[in-house]
Amino acid sequence: MKKWLMMKIDQQYKTPKGLVGIYFGEKMALQHKIETMWTLKLLDLKENDLALELGCGAGYAIKKAICDSAVQKVVGLDLSKTALISARNRNRSNIKSGRAEFVQGNVVNLPFQDNMFSKVFSIQSIYFWDTLQETVMEIYRVLKEKGSIVITLSDGKDGNSWTGIQAMLSEELIPIMKCIGFLNIEMKQGPSSRGYHTVVVMGDK
Numbered sequence: 001m002k003k004w005l006m007m008k009i010d011q012q013y014k015t016p017k018g019l020v021g022i023y024f025g026e027k028m029a030l031q032h033k034i035e036t037m038w039t040l041k042l043l044d045l046k047e048n049d050l051a052l053e054l055g056c057g058a059g060y061a062i063k064k065a066i067c068d069s070a071v072q073k074v075v076g077l078d079l080s081k082t083a084l085i086s087a088r089n090r091n092r093s094n095i096k097s098g099r100a101e102f103v104q105g106n107v108v109n110l111p112f113q114d115n116m117f118s119k120v121f122s123i124q125s126i127y128f129w130d131t132l133q134e135t136v137m138e139i140y141r142v143l144k145e146k147g148s149i150v151i152t153l154s155d156g157k158d159g160n161s162w163t164g165i166q167a168m169l170s171e172e173l174i175p176i177m178k179c180i181g182f183l184n185i186e187m188k189q190g191p192s193s194r195g196y197h198t199v200v201v202m203g204d205k
């Protein structure tokens, strides 16, 4: 494939834009179903939870979360206006009932009060975050005491490990989480999704 086309596709995965972005948002929602279901299982959302998804894309995980649990409300944050159009469309009735809300913003500067959410999660978005240190500090700030975080991503494909991503987890994300004060930090291997090895990093405030 031509290099310029690859770059355009990568750009759409990073921040979906325009009509093509609507298509990519839907494509990602389909592609990430397995890891989305796994993430929701680990999150174990309950009636009194107020949850935040970072990089919510087209809002598939939020729709599933609300449909499959008694969660009070899930807020989705994304940088992409295009992704948020799809997310709001997909969750029209949940928005109406007050169980879903979508906000445009950057993970590095979360537009929320301190100690607000009981659970924060993210699926296949961490690769695109600009600075991990500031973002993890923001996540810690908006989490309630005893609140938890689940970050899902892929660290390899078809038996091959992505050493760059694994190093990012073991040398950056996990040490940053420890330093900021997260407790019970744990990394778990998940199901294969289209040959991609899924992994989560979890922790509690």
Ligand SMILES: C[S@@+](CC[C@H](N)C(=O)[O-])C[C@H]1O[C@@H](n2cnc3c(N)ncnc32)[C@H](O)[C@@H]1O
Pocket (backbone or CB within 6 Å): 013, 014, 015, 016, 025, 028, 029, 032, 054, 055, 056, 057, 058, 060, 077, 078, 079, 080, 083, 105, 106, 107, 108, 122, 123, 124, 125, 128, 129, 130
């Ligand atoms: C690969 S998509 C995954 C979307 C969705 N979680 C899913 O699984 O279908 C990555 C998403 O993260 C969002 N994103 C990337 N960088 C971001 C940032 N700095 N702040 C907020 N959202 C961001 C993108 O706009 C995009 O919707």
